[in-house]
Amino acid sequence: xxxxxxxxxLAVVLAVIGSTGVAxxxxxxxxxxxxxxxxxxxxxxxxxxxxxxCHGAQGDAIGGVNLRSGTFRNAxxxxxxxxxxxxxSQPAGMPPFALDDTDMAGVIAxxxxxxxxxxxSGKTGAVVRGRAVFEGKGACTKCHRVGRVGSxxxxxxxxxxxxxxxxxxxxxxxEPASQMMPINRPVRLVTKxxxxxxGRRLNEDTYSIQVMDDRERLRSVxxxxxxEYTILTTSPMPSFKGTLSxxxxxxxxxxxxxxxxxx
Amino acid sequence: xxxxxxxxxxxxxxxxxxxxxxxxxxQVTSQRLTAATAEPQNWLTYSGGYQSHRFxxxxxxxxxxxxxxxxxxxxxxxxxxxxQTTPLVVDGIMYITQRPNDVIALDALTGRAFWIYxxxxxxxxxxxxxxxxxxxxxxxxxxxxxxxxANLIAIDxxxxxxLWKTQLAETTSxxxxxxxxxxxxxxxxxxxxxxxxxxxxxxxxxNADTGKEAWRFYTIPGPGEKGHETWEACPPKSExxxxxxxxxxxxxxxxxxxxxxxxxxxxxxxxxxxxxxxxGAQRPGDNLFTDSVVALDVDTGTLRWHYQFTPHDVYDxxxxxxxxxxxxxxxxxxxxxxxxxxxxxxYALDRATGKFLLGRPFVKVNWMxxxxxxxxxxxxxxxxxxxxxxGNQGGTNWYSPSYSPRTGFFYVSAWEDYASIYGPSPVxxxxxxxxxxxxxxxFGPVPGAPGLSRAPINTWTEAxxxxxxxxxxxxxxxxxxxFNMTDVTDSGxxxxxxxxxxTGGREGFFQALDARTGxxxxxxxxxxxxxxxxxxxxxxxxxxxxxxxxxxxxVFALEE
Numbered sequence: 001x002x003x004x005x006x007x008x009x010l011a012v013v014l015a016v017i018g019s020t021g022v023a024x025x026x027x028x029x030x031x032x033x034x035x036x037x038x039x040x041x042x043x044x045x046x047x048x049x050x051x052x053x054c055h056g057a058q059g060d061a062i063g064g065v066n067l068r069s070g071t072f073r074n075a076x077x078x079x080x081x082x083x084x085x086x087x088x089s090q091p092a093g094m095p096p097f098a099l100d101d102t103d104m105a106g107v108i109a110x111x112x113x114x115x116x117x118x119x120x121s122g123k124t125g126a127v128v129r130g131r132a133v134f135e136g137k138g139a140c141t142k143c144h145r146v147g148r149v150g151s152x153x154x155x156x157x158x159x160x161x162x163x164x165x166x167x168x169x170x171x172x173x174x175e176p177a178s179q180m181m182p183i184n185r186p187v188r189l190v191t192k193x194x195x196x197x198x199g200r201r202l203n204e205d206t207y208s209i210q211v212m213d214d215r216e217r218l219r220s221v222x223x224x225x226x227x228e229y230t231i232l233t234t235s236p237m238p239s240f241k242g243t244l245s246x247x248x249x250x251x252x253x254x255x256x257x258x259x260x261x262x263x
Numbered sequence: 264x265x266x267x268x269x270x271x272x273x274x275x276x277x278x279x280x281x282x283x284x285x286x287x288x289x290q291v292t293s294q295r296l297t298a299a300t301a302e303p304q305n306w307l308t309y310s311g312g313y314q315s316h317r318f319x320x321x322x323x324x325x326x327x328x329x330x331x332x333x334x335x336x337x338x339x340x341x342x343x344x345x346x347q348t349t350p351l352v353v354d355g356i357m358y359i360t361q362r363p364n365d366v367i368a369l370d371a372l373t374g375r376a377f378w379i380y381x382x383x384x385x386x387x388x389x390x391x392x393x394x395x396x397x398x399x400x401x402x403x404x405x406x407x408x409x410x411x412x413a414n415l416i417a418i419d420x421x422x423x424x425x426l427w428k429t430q431l432a433e434t435t436s437x438x439x440x441x442x443x444x445x446x447x448x449x450x451x452x453x454x455x456x457x458x459x460x461x462x463x464x465x466x467x468x469x470n471a472d473t474g475k476e477a478w479r480f481y482t483i484p485g486p487g488e489k490g491h492e493t494w495e496a497c498p499p500k501s502e503x504x505x506x507x508x509x510x511x512x513x514x515x516x517x518x519x520x521x522x523x524x525x526x527x528x529x530x531x532x533x534x535x536x537x538x539x540x541x542x543g544a545q546r547p548g549d550n551l552f553t554d555s556v557v558a559l560d561v562d563t564g565t566l567r568w569h570y571q572f573t574p575h576d577v578y579d580x581x582x583x584x585x586x587x588x589x590x591x592x593x594x595x596x597x598x599x600x601x602x603x604x605x606x607x608x609x610y611a612l613d614r615a616t617g618k619f620l621l622g623r624p625f626v627k628v629n630w631m632x633x634x635x636x637x638x639x640x641x642x643x644x645x646x647x648x649x650x651x652x653x654g655n656q657g658g659t660n661w662y663s664p665s666y667s668p669r670t671g672f673f674y675v676s677a678w679e680d681y682a683s684i685y686g687p688s689p690v691x692x693x694x695x696x697x698x699x700x701x702x703x704x705x706f707g708p709v710p711g712a713p714g715l716s717r718a719p720i721n722t723w724t725e726a727x728x729x730x731x732x733x734x735x736x737x738x739x740x741x742x743x744x745x746f747n748m749t750d751v752t753d754s755g756x757x758x759x760x761x762x763x764x765x766t767g768g769r770e771g772f773f774q775a776l777d778a779r780t781g782x783x784x785x786x787x788x789x790x791x792x793x794x795x796x797x798x799x800x801x802x803x804x805x806x807x808x809x810x811x812x813x814x815x816x817x818v819f820a821l822e823e
Contacts, residue, residue, distance in 0.1 A: 148419075148426060156422045208373050218356055218377045218421060220370035261425070 035109035036167025042124050042257060043110025046103060059114050067114055078108050102257060105165040124166060125247070130255025133248050138240065146259060152216040153200065154237070155184050159261030169256050173249060176235035186236055187211060189221055190228035197221065201231070290403045291353055293448050297525050303760075304801035306352045309398050309443035310663060311798065313523040314588040317665040319799035322761035323806035324821060329763060329775045329785045331822045335807065336374035338367075338816040342394075345794050346811045349398045349443065349663070349755070352800035357809075358401070358420070359816065363394035364410045366418055372802045374818065378423030385412035388434040389695050390441070391459040397520070397795070398443035400451060402471050407451045409440025415453055415469055429474035431455060436694050437462050443520045447530060447561050450477055454517020458535040458581065461512030461698035466521075466532050466557070468564060478564030482515030482534045482552045489566065495548035504689035509546035512692045514538030515553045519583040519661050524598070527615055529558045529567055531588075531600060535581040541687040542700025543577040550575055554582045556602065558617060568617030572604045574639065577687060578630060579655040579703070580606040587666050587673065588614060593738025601737055603664055603675040605657030606630065608640075609740040623740045625733055626658035626679050650706035654683035654728070656751075663755030663796035665764070670778050672734040672743055674756045674764060681728025681751070682706040721750055721770075730768050732756065734781060744781035755796025757808070765808055767793025773810050773817065789817055 047059075059067030075081040082104050088096040099107060134140045135149070143154030150157075160169065164179075172179040187209070189197040197219060199211035209229070210220045223229065240249060291307060299305070299312040303320035310317050324332065340346060342362040351358045357371040364382040369375065384394075388411045399406045399418075405426060406418040412434035417426040431453070432438035437460025444453040450468040458464070464482040469475065484490040494513065497505035516535035523530045537546065537553035554573040557566055573580045582604055592599030592611060600614040607628040611621040619638025629652045631640035645651045662676040683703035690700040705727050730752035734743040752768035759765075764778040773793060774786040791813015799808045809818045 145419075145422065145424075152421045156419075156424050158424050202377050203375055205375060208370070208375055210370060210375055210377050212377075212421070216421065218368065218370075220355075220373055220375060220377075222373065 035113055036165070036170065038124065038166040038170045038253065039106050039109035040113045041106075042102070042166035043106030043108070045124055046106055047110050067111060078112075081108055081111070100162040100260065102161055102163065102165055105167075124257055125250035125252065125254030127251075127255050127258045129248075130251035130253065130258075133244065133252045134255055137248065138244065138252060143237065152212055153214050155181075155200070157256065157259055159259060161257040161259040162261055166253060166257055170249075170253055172237075173244075173252065174239055174241045176237035176239060177233065180233075180235050186232045188228070188230040188232065189226055191221070191225050192227050291401045293402065293446075296402070296446060304352075305354065306350065306798045306800050308351070308400065308445065309349055309520040310522070310585055310796075313447075313525065314590075314666075315520075315522040315585045315663075316587060316668070317585075317663050317755065317757050317796060317798070318667055319757065319759045321759055321799050321801055321806045323801075323804075324759065324763060324799075324808065325761040326763060326777050326784055328821055332775070332785055332787070332808070332819045333822045334787075335818045335820050337818070338369060338374045338376075340814045340816075343814060345393050345395060345792075346814060347395050347397045347441075347795045348811060348816075349796045349798055350809055350816070351399060351401055352798075353401060353420075355802050356420075357800075358399050358406055360396040360398055360408060362396065364396055364408060364416075366399055366406060366408055366423065368420070368423060371800060371807070371818075374816075380418050380423040380425065382408075382410060382416060382425075384410050384414075385434050388412040388439060389437045389460055390439045390456070395441045397441060400444040400446045402446040402449075402451070405471065407444045407446065407453075407471070409442065409444055409453050411439050411441070413438040413440055413455060415440065415444065415451065415474065417451075417471070417474060427474040429469060429476070431467060432462070432465075436460070437698075441518050445520050445523065445530065446471065447523050450561070452521065452530060452561075454482075454532060456516045456518040456535070458514040458516035458518075458538060459540065459697060459699055460695060461538045461692045462514060462516060463511060464513075464515030464517055464535065466517055466559065466564070468561075480557070480559055480564040480566065482517065482555075482557065483510050483513040484551065485510070490551035490569075493549040493551040494546065497547065501544075503544045504542075505547065506545045506692070508692075509550075512538055512698065513546065513550060513553065514540075514698075516581070517583065518581075519585055522586040522588055522600075523561065524588060524614060526598075527558075528561050529614070530561050531556055531558050531586040531614065533581075533583040533586060533602075535583050536579050537576050539690050539698050539700030540579045541577055541685055541702065542689055543575055543687065545689055545700070546575075548575065554580055554606075556582060556586060556600065556612070556617075558614070570610075570612055570617045570619065570638065572602075572608070572610065572640075573606045574642075577644075577685065578606070578651060578683075579699075580604070580657060581660075582606075583661055584659065585663050587664060589666060589673075589737055592620070595738075601666070601673055603659050603673070603677075603735070605653075605660055607653040607658030609673070609675075609735055611738075611740075621740055624658075625675060625735060625740065625742070626677050626681075627652040628658070648684060650682035650684055652682045653678060654681045654705060655685075655703040656681070660753070662753055665756040665758045666737060667758040667762070667764075667778055669760060669762055670734075670758075671737055672778065673737045674758060674778070675733050675735065676752045676754055676756060676766065676768075677731045677733045678728050678751050679731050679747075732764070732766055732776065732781070734778070746776055746781045746783070752793075754793040754810075757797040757799060759799060765797040765799075765810070767797070767810060767812065769793075771812055773797075773812060773819075787817075787819075789813065789815070791815065 141150035199213035203210040299307040340361045348360045357369040366380040368377040404420045413432045437457035439456045454466040467479040468477040494510040521532035537550040554576045555571040557569045572582045600612045602610045607626045609625045665674045688701035730748040732746040750769045754767035757765040762778045764776040769792045775784045789812035795811040797810040807820045
């Protein structure tokens with residue numbers, strides 16, 4: 001409840017700094033980037049649950065303030081907006097507000113697009129159904145781990161909902177290689193005695209490489225002991241385009257966004 | 264031709280070998296922890312095994328070849344400050360902690376990191392002596408670390424991800440955890456520090472899977488509990504300040520890792536000083552179980568026995584030293600617990616009953632004269648303004664001792680010729696505030712000489728004491744040899760099956776001695792104070808010796 005109230009205050013403050021007049025003067029300069037629909041949708045979910053009680057579903061419930069403008073008097077860039085939200089504003093009655101990167105990306109995307117977005121439709125799927133997809137049809141636990149469930153072979157997803165935006169996660173589901181971080185690239189090592197080690201790169205220096213191998217073992221190999229070292233730029237993860245329905249994808253995304261780490 | 268019985272036997276042997284092979288590279292089971300010394304390549308607990316000998320069965324490095332030791336790799340911590348960790352090594356992976364509460368998985372061969380877990384403790388935490396952490400424990404694929412803000416955290420050993428976190432007590436009241444936990448069976452056992460802040464200390468056990476508390480033993484007994492009577496009522500007309508609720512903030516911190524006897528199902532923990540440290544008049548009585556060793560049932564936390572080294576302590580003689588378990592002590596058939604205490608005495612106790620077997624000083628002691636027949640010290644408080652030996656940092660302190668079954672010697676890092684002059688003063692308890700009740704000042708026999716300090720130029724030692732490694736006959740306490748240092752030492756000691764002893768000191772020298780004679784065989788100037796306990800492990804066919812010095816972890820092996 002406390003959190004809801006704070007978000008409501010936050011929304012009020014955003015409204016206070018919002019100004020259609022300024023928006024028209026700033027034109028297209030205010031946006032740092034394009035916002036994936038899925039980020040906008042995630043932000044809309046947050047808005048509906050936590051901001052709408054004060055601002056109303058359309059962002060205009062407070063007189064003289066219209067969040068649907070997407071522009072704000074004291075926050076020109078997205079970074080300004082994030083800084084303002086995190087710092088809060090005592091004169092306006094807004095407490096410092098800690099949003100993780102994912103939620104912040106969503107909130108900003110939503111704010112910038114409320115003029116063309118139906119907040120009522122902003123949903124990213126059901127978490128419970130998404131978990132079923134994750135552990136069932138999607139077979140994600142064959143490579144990924146959440147908490148104590150799943151494999152260590154692929155990147156750990158315990159806090160993926162805190163560190164990746166909704167858009168980035170969605171792109172990973174549809175085009176896995178496009179979002180693969182270089183340090184997570186799969187590698188194939190062949191030692192001089194012919195031993196083959198397939199794994200995920202964890203660390204590397206000039207002389208050695210550390211991997212999580214496909215048998216879930218931490219391995220460290222000195223490069224002079226290798227006869228082959230290949231860094232793959234394609235992901236071993238299959239695309240879910242065509243294998244999961246749009247609803248299943250939406251549910252899976254909702255589940256992944258809910259993963260905020262252990263506390 | 265093989266008979267069918269022989270064939271069956273061969274199959275069973277092959278299967279057993281296969282299982283053993285798998286277990287060596289698999290999870291760290293409770294059975295592996297119990298038999299830790301059977302895996303000389305690994306270092307599975309803070310002290311190398313439940314008996315806490317800090318003794319390695321490895322013998323590749325010998326008195327004859329130790330001069331050929333060569334630096335293999337260094338891990339440099341980005342965090343400044345006193346670094347006290349002892350690494351664990353499990354099948355080629357090393358796990359260390361660094362300030363304030365990071366855990367790092369390193370390749371034990373190269374020193375390169377697999378992962379780093381970072382935990383930021385509550386900035387409002389209250390700790391007396393810096394952001395210290397001395398290491399982790401392991402069970403299965405899970406590591407356990409206590410934090411400065413009094414949380415116990417479980418971490419996935421493969422990924423470095425947090426699995427659970429349990430808060431033990433309020434850090435703003437002065438509670439913290441600085442020692443490595445001890446895993447026994449399915450429990451993680453840990454205690455709390457904060458003896459200078461008027462905590463009520465405890466040891467507690469937690470389910471390793473869930474973090475749920477299984478039992479808690481308060482080192483300061485409450486009303487109706489055994490030992491509470493030693494927090495005596497204040498005299499009706501006391502001329503000095505006396506606190507009727509002294510037990511509520513009586514200290515009894517836990518800040519070093521305990522030991523375990525599987526046959527007796529007892530775990531042994533050393534208990535820290537009483538609060539307030541020096542103002543004894545306001546807490547009449549022996550003040551159990553401060554400055555004691557407590558033997559607890561592993562399954563229930565029930566107290567089986569205790570022995571108090573320093574009743575009604577007014578010298579800050581924490582008894583947190585690592586309990587060392589010695590079987591068939593002095594060929595008497597008694598399984599003993601031996602202990603070089605901060606109060607300057609070496610002790611042996613029957614670890615089944617707590618019976619006092621032996622007590623005698625290993626450094627100069629004048630706070631007591633002798634023991635009565637039950638092992639209670641006859642105290643001889645010094646007149647005001649006169650020095651008390653040993654001083655408040657003790658004849659030894661938390662630095663890990665070592666016991667070598669090969670030599671039969673017990674090795675302790677000692678501060679010799681070191682005294683303090685105590686000046687107690689009454690103090691009111693205020694939550695989270697310093698609660699020492701006065702303080703000691705160093706005693707210098709040379710007028711005007713500076714006291715103990717950590718200045719880079721050493722100008723005080725001959726006046727204020729010096730460090731030493733002392734080898735004691737484990738059965739008699741007789742001094743067998745002594746290795747003197749100019750500066751004092753906060754280093755632990757490692758011995759090996761090849762009769763080597765590794766230790767350090769504030770001077771920054773990492774040195775190898777002959778464990779039989781104390782003869783210096785090799786040294787390396789690592790440049791920073793050595794404040795942790797050395798350990799040894801093997802990867803492939805090569806033995807390594809590791810120590811922290813300053814802000815770096817150094818690893819040595821013989822030149823190939």
